Amino acid sequence: MRALQADGWSRLTHVARAWxxxxxxxxxxxxxxRAEMIIWVLSATLPLVMLSLWNSxxxxxxxxxxxxxxxxRYFAVNLIVRQLTGSWIVWELNWNIRxxxxxxxxxxxxxxxxxxxxxxxxxxxxRAGILFPLVGALxxxxxxxxxxxxxxxxAAFSLSLLLSFVLAWLIQAIFGMLxxxxxxxxxxxxxxxxxxxxxxxxxxxxxxxxxxxxxxxxCLPFYxxxxxxxxxxxxxxxxxxxxxxxxxxxxxxGGLATAMWRAGIRRYGAVGA
Amino acid sequence: MIEVxxxxxxxxxxxxxxxxxGAFRSLFSREVKEVHAVSDLHFRIAAGERVGFLGPNGxxxxxxxxxxxxxxxxxxxxLKVGGFVPQERHPSFLQQITLVMGQKQQLLWDLPAxxxxxLNRAMYGVExxxxxxxxxxxxAMLRAEPLLQKPVRNLxxxxxxxxxxxxxxxxxxxxxxxxxxxIGLDVEMxxxxxxxxxxxxxxxxxxxxxxxxxxxxxAALTPRLLIIDQGRLRYDGDLEALSREVAPERRVxxxxxxxQLLPLGFLPQGDGMVATxxxxxxxxxxxxxxxxxxxxxxxxxxxPLEEIIGRVFREGRPRSEA
Numbered sequence: 353m354r355a356l357q358a359d360g361w362s363r364l365t366h367v368a369r370a371w372x373x374x375x376x377x378x379x380x381x382x383x384x385x386r387a388e389m390i391i392w393v394l395s396a397t398l399p400l401v402m403l404s405l406w407n408s409x410x411x412x413x414x415x416x417x418x419x420x421x422x423x424x425r426y427f428a429v430n431l432i433v434r435q436l437t438g439s440w441i442v443w444e445l446n447w448n449i450r451x452x453x454x455x456x457x458x459x460x461x462x463x464x465x466x467x468x469x470x471x472x473x474x475x476x477x478x479r480a481g482i483l484f485p486l487v488g489a490l491x492x493x494x495x496x497x498x499x500x501x502x503x504x505x506x507a508a509f510s511l512s513l514l515l516s517f518v519l520a521w522l523i524q525a526i527f528g529m530l531x532x533x534x535x536x537x538x539x540x541x542x543x544x545x546x547x548x549x550x551x552x553x554x555x556x557x558x559x560x561x562x563x564x565x566x567x568x569x570x571c572l573p574f575y576x577x578x579x580x581x582x583x584x585x586x587x588x589x590x591x592x593x594x595x596x597x598x599x600x601x602x603x604x605x606g607g608l609a610t611a612m613w614r615a616g617i618r619r620y621g622a623v624g625a
Numbered sequence: 626m627i628e629v630x631x632x633x634x635x636x637x638x639x640x641x642x643x644x645x646x647g648a649f650r651s652l653f654s655r656e657v658k659e660v661h662a663v664s665d666l667h668f669r670i671a672a673g674e675r676v677g678f679l680g681p682n683g684x685x686x687x688x689x690x691x692x693x694x695x696x697x698x699x700x701x702x703x704l705k706v707g708g709f710v711p712q713e714r715h716p717s718f719l720q721q722i723t724l725v726m727g728q729k730q731q732l733l734w735d736l737p738a739x740x741x742x743x744l745n746r747a748m749y750g751v752e753x754x755x756x757x758x759x760x761x762x763x764x765a766m767l768r769a770e771p772l773l774q775k776p777v778r779n780l781x782x783x784x785x786x787x788x789x790x791x792x793x794x795x796x797x798x799x800x801x802x803x804x805x806x807x808i809g810l811d812v813e814m815x816x817x818x819x820x821x822x823x824x825x826x827x828x829x830x831x832x833x834x835x836x837x838x839x840x841x842x843x844a845a846l847t848p849r850l851l852i853i854d855q856g857r858l859r860y861d862g863d864l865e866a867l868s869r870e871v872a873p874e875r876r877v878x879x880x881x882x883x884x885q886l887l888p889l890g891f892l893p894q895g896d897g898m899v900a901t902x903x904x905x906x907x908x909x910x911x912x913x914x915x916x917x918x919x920x921x922x923x924x925x926x927x928x929p930l931e932e933i934i935g936r937v938f939r940e941g942r943p944r945s946e947a
Contacts, residue, residue, distance in 0.1 A: 363716065366716075366750055369747070369750060370747035370748055370750070372747075373743055373744060373746070373747030374744065374747060374748075377733070377736070377740050377743065377744045380736055380740060381733065381735065381736060384735040384736060384776075385735065455691075455696050455724075455726070456730070456731035458695070458696055458714065459694060459695075459696070459719060459722075459723070459724055459731075460719065460745070460748045460749070461716035461717075461719040461720055461748065461749060461750075462716075462748050467748075617698075618698045620696070620697070621636070621697075622691050622696040622697055
């Protein structure tokens with residue numbers, strides 16, 4: 353067992369064997385940081401704030417085709433997608449590259465990005481534990497938002513959610529890796545996040561934008577990370593086109609992340625010590 | 626086991642003049658200075674050797690260790706460790722090596738140390754039974770049993786270093802790169818760590834390349850020395866030979882004043898006398914001294930290692946046995 357084979361299958365087996373331990377230790381870490389983690393997770397509950405605003409706006413009648421129940425459904429699914437596709441890799445990479453903390457991770461026989469992916473997945477039960485009571489409270493406040501999607505819609509939503517998760521994680525990794533070149537990549541990330549909040553459907557459903565803009569925004573990676581799965585579940589956009597754009601952007605981001613890692617690691621200064 | 630040929634590493638470091646003016650100028654013209662951290666380094670280390678890597682601050686020791694462990698890409702030159710090119714960071718290469726950095730830690734700060742060891746077990750794919758056996762051995766050698774369940778943040782510096790060593794060795798690497806492993810430790814802890822490294826080398830046959838500013842580490846652990854200064858190798862050979870070459874004289878010290886010994890070259894010093902002679906003539910002088918004053922109490926002093934190394938740095942002698 354000691355000599356790990358280098359081929360891809362062997363690496364995959366290695367990750368699979370290490371997985372339960374990584375999950376368990378990452379979860380222990382989250383429990384150790386529980387207060388900070390809860391605040392982090394709750395900080396991504398902006399959809400609830402937006403819901404209260406749009407709920408007021410729609411009190412006199414539908415806005416852009418959305419009545420109060422539509423807004424409640426939209427932002428409830430928004431909250432779920434946002435929580436289940438969240439990660440911290442941009443902050444971790446930025447910090448680890450600048451401070452030389454990437455070194456211990458580079459010395460282990462598991463790719464640091466794969467390790468981070470395992471850690472991110474380990475956070476999902478923790479996120480779900482905070483998310484479901486929130487959604488439950490929302491449903492108690494406005495029971496009419498509950499609906500039963502078709503089996504096809506649920507299957508398409510699950511696939512779309514998976515693509516959103518991978519794409520959002522890759523995009524964060526890309527911005528984190530900018531620290532190889534710029535020492536400090538969080539400024540770029542803040543600029544991206546501002547655009548994303550608008551164009552992904554985080555603050556407002558894209559349907560409320562002028563018609564030409566909606567089609568344009570639906571082709572962009574921002575929408576592919578959030579708005580696409582929401583609209584698929586709510587039946588508000590073409591499933592095939594959304595999934596195709598998501599898959600395409602995931603491939604582009606995967607290629608870019610791979611190229612950036614290969615180039616960036618040559619520039620890594622392993623500062624400190 | 627380790628082969629280094631023509632190794633160079635040049636850093637490009639941004640330079641900025643201080644103050645507001647410097648900050649504004651740096652907006653428009655970014656000045657970059659090249660720092661040659663390592664220049665044309667050549668050496669080979671056989672499997673199982675213990676080698677001390679010495680040099681003043683900024684000499685290029687840590688940069689070399691980082692290149693050997695695959696953290697840094699060399700600017701030019703070739704290096705191989707256990708048959709692998711380190712910067713390719715092949716999983717089988719990473720299984721073979723470990724790098725302990727006295728000022729950087731791999732332990733998980735808020736979790737008990739045992740969790741870091743468990744994580745490394747999973748990451749390195751060590752079987753549970755083998756892990757337990759290795760862990761028991763390491764814990765016993767370092768007397769670290771009481772530390773395993775404590776959160777790392779609650780450990781003292783010395784305790785953390787013990788746990789760092791355990792974390793670095795649970796996968797039984799065959800090459801140990803140790804960068805200042807005793808830095809900041811008290812004398813007793815330094816001795817424990819030295820004994821542990823020597824014992825580990827004896828029991829596993831692991832190759833050890835160690836940097837340290839504590840000459841006791843070097844004297845106790847590494848029969849062979851690589852001395853590097855300004856990125857260049859100044860000396861490669863054993864400690865005895867270096868001592869003979871750089872400090873060939875010995876001081877014969879007498880604890881009392883014996884005027885009859887003045888003709889033999891002794892000079893008064895404090896309450897006693899001292900004579901400095903080439904190392905090869907020490908025995909002859911002792912015999913002559915005892916012939917003149919048979920009851921005198923005498924001793925022979927070798928210049929301390931710090932002084933010998935200091936002379937190599939000051940005089941910049943590019944000497945080598947190899």
